[in-house]
Structures are given as structure tokens and as C-alpha cells.
Amino acid sequence: xxxxxxxxxxxxxxxxxxxxxxxxxxxxxxxxxxxxxxxxxxxxxxxxxxxxxxxxxxxxxxxxxxxxxxxxxxxxxxxxxxxxxxxxxxxxxxxxxxxxxxxxxxxxxxxxxxxxxxxxxxxxxxxxxxxxxxxxxxxxxxxxxxxxxxxxxxxxxxxxxxxxxxxxxxxxxxxxxxxxxxxxxxxxxxxxxxxxxxxxxxxxxxxxxxxxxxxxxxxxxxxxxxxxxxxxxxxxxxxxxxxxxxxxxxxxxxxxxxxxxxxxxxxxxxxxxxxxxxxxxxxxxxxxxxxxxxxxxxxxxx
Amino acid sequence: xxxxxxxxxxxxxxxxxxxxxxxxxxxxxxxxxxxxxxxxxxxxxxxxxxxxxxxxxxxxxxxxxxxxxxxxxxxxxxxxxxxxxxxxxxxxxxxxxxxxxxxxxxxxxxxxxxxxxxxxxxxxxxxxxxxxxxxxxxxxxxxxxxxxxxxxxxxxxxxxxxxxxxxxxxxxxxxxxxxxxxxxxxxxxxxxxxxxxxxxxxxxxxxxxxxxxxxxxxxxxxxxxxxxxxxxxxxxxxxxxxxxxxxxxxxxxxxxxxxxxxxxxxxxxxxxxxxxxxxxxxxxxxxxxxxxxxxxxxxxxx
Numbered sequence: 285x286x287x288x289x290x291x292x293x294x295x296x297x298x299x300x301x302x303x304x305x306x307x308x309x310x311x312x313x314x315x316x317x318x319x320x321x322x323x324x325x326x327x328x329x330x331x332x333x334x335x336x337x338x339x340x341x342x343x344x345x346x347x348x349x350x351x352x353x354x355x356x357x358x359x360x361x362x363x364x365x366x367x368x369x370x371x372x373x374x375x376x377x378x379x380x381x382x383x384x385x386x387x388x389x390x391x392x393x394x395x396x397x398x399x400x401x402x403x404x405x406x407x408x409x410x411x412x413x414x415x416x417x418x419x420x421x422x423x424x425x426x427x428x429x430x431x432x433x434x435x436x437x438x439x440x441x442x443x444x445x446x447x448x449x450x451x452x453x454x455x456x457x458x459x460x461x462x463x464x465x466x467x468x469x470x471x472x473x474x475x476x477x478x479x480x481x482x483x484x485x486x487x488x489x490x491x492x493x494x495x496x497x498x499x500x501x502x503x504x505x506x507x508x509x510x511x512x513x514x515x516x517x518x519x520x521x522x523x524x525x526x527x528x529x530x531x532x533x534x535x536x537x538x539x540x541x542x543x544x545x546x547x548x549x550x551x552x553x554x555x556x557x558x559x560x561x562x563x564x565x566x567x568x569x570x571x572x573x574x575x576x577x578x579x580x581x582x583x584x585x586x
Numbered sequence: 587x588x589x590x591x592x593x594x595x596x597x598x599x600x601x602x603x604x605x606x607x608x609x610x611x612x613x614x615x616x617x618x619x620x621x622x623x624x625x626x627x628x629x630x631x632x633x634x635x636x637x638x639x640x641x642x643x644x645x646x647x648x649x650x651x652x653x654x655x656x657x658x659x660x661x662x663x664x665x666x667x668x669x670x671x672x673x674x675x676x677x678x679x680x681x682x683x684x685x686x687x688x689x690x691x692x693x694x695x696x697x698x699x700x701x702x703x704x705x706x707x708x709x710x711x712x713x714x715x716x717x718x719x720x721x722x723x724x725x726x727x728x729x730x731x732x733x734x735x736x737x738x739x740x741x742x743x744x745x746x747x748x749x750x751x752x753x754x755x756x757x758x759x760x761x762x763x764x765x766x767x768x769x770x771x772x773x774x775x776x777x778x779x780x781x782x783x784x785x786x787x788x789x790x791x792x793x794x795x796x797x798x799x800x801x802x803x804x805x806x807x808x809x810x811x812x813x814x815x816x817x818x819x820x821x822x823x824x825x826x827x828x829x830x831x832x833x834x835x836x837x838x839x840x841x842x843x844x845x846x847x848x849x850x851x852x853x854x855x856x857x858x859x860x861x862x863x864x865x866x867x868x869x870x871x872x873x874x875x876x877x878x879x880x881x882x883x884x885x886x887x888x
Contacts, residue, residue, distance in 0.1 A: 501805035
């Protein structure tokens with residue numbers, strides 16, 4: 285089945301210790317969509333400016349991404365510039381121009397209202413809620429957020445979380461949102477806010493999933509070079525939700541395999557700048573790395 | 587088969603956000619020995635002062651630890667006092683009195699010279715080398731070290747590493763010793779120094795093992811409370827080497843299981859101050875947590 289995502293499309297200028305790239309295609313909805321498109325048809329709801337180049341529309345379309353929910357608005361596409369520190373776990377924002385994204389209001393084409401698998405990428409929780417209100421009867425709703433909304437729109441965010449099945453955030457956000465330093469206690473608090481699953485992204489240390497009665501931890505794929513961490517979290521969410529939409533398997537085992545596919549997609553994204561690596565990726569390469577993940581984590585295996 | 591360990595026995599005064607303890611039994615050789623004793627007979631080579639209490643000798647003996655290599659010397663047992671920060675990843679040393687440990691020279695009883703499984707806990711690499719020279723034909727040699735020796739005795743340490751099969755250090759030490767920030771590149775460099783296996787301890791993120799042709803990563807057990815991280819790394823090494831000595835299984839699968847047993851022992855140690863938790867631990871509880879680790883990491887399981 286297809287998966288619907290709502291979020292940002294940006295151009296990113298990125299500097300890391302390994303080099304730099306100017307105005308590369310980016311944004312949470314973009315990373316999510318491209319990663320998810322390897323697993324299931326994707327419907328993207330977002331806004332770009334009149335400067336959005338035709339060849340990127342073509343790239344997204346060719347990946348099977350339905351762009352009927354992509355609004356082209358007067359003005360320019362959002363723009364972000366950032367620089368990563370030596371350890372890659374921290375970055376400075378050098379420039380941020382919301383442009384058309386400032387006025388973005390998600391409006392779903394009627395054809396999208398039957399969506400069963402939905403991902404609310406990191407945007408204002410009021411807009412995330414607007415999406416849910418336009419859906420007939422969503423089955424699986426995943427959601428991301430960030431520090432800005434946790435501190436500035438906590439009430440709206442908490443209201444949203446009571447309607448979300450799977451929360452996907454990083455460890456810092458989990459601590460801030462829960463008020464707990466310890467990650468297990470943080471996850472318990474977040475589960476109490478509504479979601480049935482909480483997936484906590486830990487960067488180079490991988491992902492840990494909590495439900496009421498299970499915990500699953502998977503390491504990140506050990507890479508000799510991380511060129512650019514931008515988009516890794518969104519590609520993780522894309523691989524994860526995409527695989528769920530493909531399989532329809534919401535069992536513990538199904539979700540665990542989806543978490544590994546998410547980790548696979550994140551491991552590719554960081555191997556090159558922006559989403560360059562995703563542009564050349566094949567299904568075969570994805571399966572190969574999935575098997576490497578099995579070997580990396582299998583206690584009885586080799 | 588039995589396992590021989592050489593290292594320190596100390597008294598520790600420890601303060602964490604959860605409380606404090608005064609003059610608790612500690613030291614790398616102690617944590618290692620007690621953890622390993624759940625798997626195999628242990629021979630401990632270390633030095634204590636005349637103040638070392640009889641009930642601790644009894645405790646260690648009852649755990650099947652052969653103390654014929656434990657020297658009792660004129661003076662006092664080594665003493666360390668430390669305070670952990672809120673995040674438990676950092677600690678300050680408040681007091682350090684080497685006492686009899688300052689003059690420690692490992693002398694193996696003749697009965698120990700046939701040792702097949704050997705762990706050189708964190709002491710001066712010159713002393714670690716002295717141990718190897720007293721052994722007839724050691725089969726499996728594991729080794730730990732720390733920043734102090736990496737910067738101060740690099741030559742001696744590198745010479746030692748060419749004679750060591752398994753290096754067990756933490757991520758900071760791996761970076762310092764290799765000169766590489768990236769942990770995969772660091773491990774490759776360390777393998778090139780001699781060891782056939784490098785195990786890198788990552789605290790709350792678990793352990794990652796590298797050999798020439800395999801990588802294995804296991805998360806730490808997610809705990810709601812970490813009372814005191816002291817000794818976790820040494821208990822890991824004890825469970826790991828103890829299980830290898832028990833099974834004699836040096837296959838990839840055998841080593842992976844041993845890494846999980848090491849992680850199990852570390853997860854217990856941090857649940858209480860000093861080695862309090864190890865004093866009440868049972869084989870059954872260890873097996874139960876081993877199964878929890880399998881469930882925590884099994885991609886296809888639940």
C-alpha cells in the first residue's frame with residue numbers, strides 16, 4: 285500500500301569536515317519520500333517555490349512519488365545552510381530562509397484522503413494535526429518533531445501525540461519531551477502520552493524501540509567514513525514506514541525488520557552529500573546491506 | 587578451564603547522583619574475578635595491604651577464586667574516591683592513594699604458569715609484559731589499558747599489543763591509541779598493531795567487536811536506573827573471558843555469545859553500588875538476562 289508524507293522540501297548548503305555542497309535537494313519530506321520509494325508508492329504533501337527545478341520534479345516522479353499534493357507557490361523554495369563540527373554529532377545553522385514554507389498549509393488532494401500509512405515529518409504540530417483532520421481513517425500514523433515545537437508548542441504537540449501510533453524522535457528530543465534523562469524512563473513517559481511505539485534515534489549508536497511490553501535495539505551500520513549526516517533521521521523514517529506500508533506487517537517481527545530497513549537507508553544517506561547516494565541506490569544493494577545488518581547483530585551467527 | 591587475571595584490588599569511595607558508598611571493595615582485578623567466577627575457576631594475581639579484611643578474602647574464596655597469587659604486603663590497600671556527574675558518563679577523581687599497589691610486581695606462583703586463558707587488566711604495560719614472560723604457553727591473552735599508559739608508555743604498550751590476542755578498551759581509549767576519530771578506522775589500526783580481536787566498550791551504547799573479517803555490535807541492556815557505573819568495563823571483561831574459558835569456543839559464534847555474557851555481567855554491576863549486585867547474583871538470573879539480550883537484539887524475534 286502507499287504511504288503519505290507531509291513535511292518540508294528545502295535546498296541545503298552543507299559543510300562537513302569532508303567537503304561541501306551548495307543548494308542540494310533536501311528537506312525532511314524529500315529524504316523520507318525518496319527512502320520510502322524503494323519500498324512502496326509515496327504521496328508527498330509539501331510546498332516548493334517557483335524556483336524548484338524541473339529535473340528534481342522528474343527525479344521524484346521517476347522514483348514513483350506522487351506529487352499531486354506538492355504545492356508550487358509564488359516565491360522561493362526554503363533554504364538552509366549548515367556546518368557540521370569535527371565529530372559530526374553537532375552542527376551550526378549558518379542560514380535559514382523559510383520562504384514559501386513559512387506559509388505552508390497542508391491541503392490534501394481528495395485522492396489522498398483514504399491514506400492508511402501516514403508520516404507527519406517535523407513541522408508545526410498544528411499543521412500535523414490539520415493533516416490528520418483531512419484523513420478519513422488513517423491506519424498507521426508516524427510522527428517526528430523537534431526541540432523548537434517541544435518547548436514552544438507543547439500543548440499542541442501533546443494533543444497530537446494522543447492521536448499518533450508511532451513516535452520517531454532522537455534521544456535529545458526524547459529527553460526534552462519526557463523530562464527524563466534516562467532513556468528507558470523517557471520512553472515509558474512518551475508511551476504514556478499516547479503512541480504505542482516510541483522509536484528513539486541515537487545517531488551513530490543506532491535506534492531503540494519501546495512498546496508497552498518489548499524493547500528492541502539495533503546499532504547503526506559501522507562506516508569508515510560518514511560524509512554528511514543530513515537527512516539520516518528522515519531516511520530512517522522513510523525506510524521504516526515504507527517497509528511497513530509494503531508488508532502491512534505490524535507484528536513485533538515485522539516492525540523490527542522495518543527498523544532494520546530504516547537503519548539501512550540511513551546508513552546509505554550518510555555515505556555522500558545530501559541525497560546523492562540515494563540517487564544511485566538499487567534494491568539489490570539495499571538487500572545486501574540488510575543481510576550485513578543481520579550478520580552485524582546476530583548473536584549466534586557470523 | 588581456569589582463567590588468570592592480573593590487576594588491581596582497591597577500596598573505592600563512590601558518589602553518584604543516586605547516593606554514595608565508602609570504602610567498597612573494588613579494583614579491576616576484583617570486578618573481573620568476581621564476574622568471571624560465575625563461568626570458570628579464577629586465579630587472581632594482585633596485591634593488597636595488611637588492612638584487607640578477612641571477610642573479603644572469604645567472599646572471593648567462596649566464589650572459587652584462587653588467591654594463591656594475591657600478595658599481602660606491608661602497608662595499606664590502594665584507595666580511590668570519585669564522584670560521577672549527572673550524566674554518569676564522566677567522573678572526577680577526588681582522591682587516589684596507590685599504597686601497596688605502587689610497588690606491585692606481579693609474581694606468579696609456579697602453579698599458575700600453565701595458564702591458558704589470561705587477562706591483563708589495566709596496569710603499567712611493563713607489568714603486563716612481566717606476566718606474559720612468566721607464562722609457559724598462554725593460549726588466549728586479553729588486555730585492557732587506559733589513557734595514562736597510552737600517552738605515557740606508548741612504546742611499551744605497542745610492544746605488548748603485538749603479543750595480545752584480544753584488546754578490550756573503551757571508545758575514547760581506542761581513539762587515543764589509534765589516532766583515528768572514526769571507530770571503524772580506529773579498530774582497523776588497532777588490529778594492525780597485533781590483536782586478532784578488538785572489543786570497544788561504548789558505555790550505555792554497548793560493545794562493538796572487530797576482527798579482520800567480521801564486525802559484531804551489541805547494545806547495552808536498557809536499564810531504568812544506573813546506580814553506579816564503576817567496574818562495568820571490568821565486569822564485562824570478566825564475563826567475556828570467563829565464558830571463553832568455560833566453553834573453550836573461539837569460533838565467531840562462541841566469541842559473540844561471550845560478548846553477550848560480558849554485557850550481561852556489566853548490566854548487573856551498574857544496578858547497585860560497587861560490586862554489591864554481584865554478591866547476590868545467581869546463575870539463573872544471569873541466564874534470564876542472557877535470554878533478554880537475545881530478545882532485545884533479535885531482528886526476527888519478539
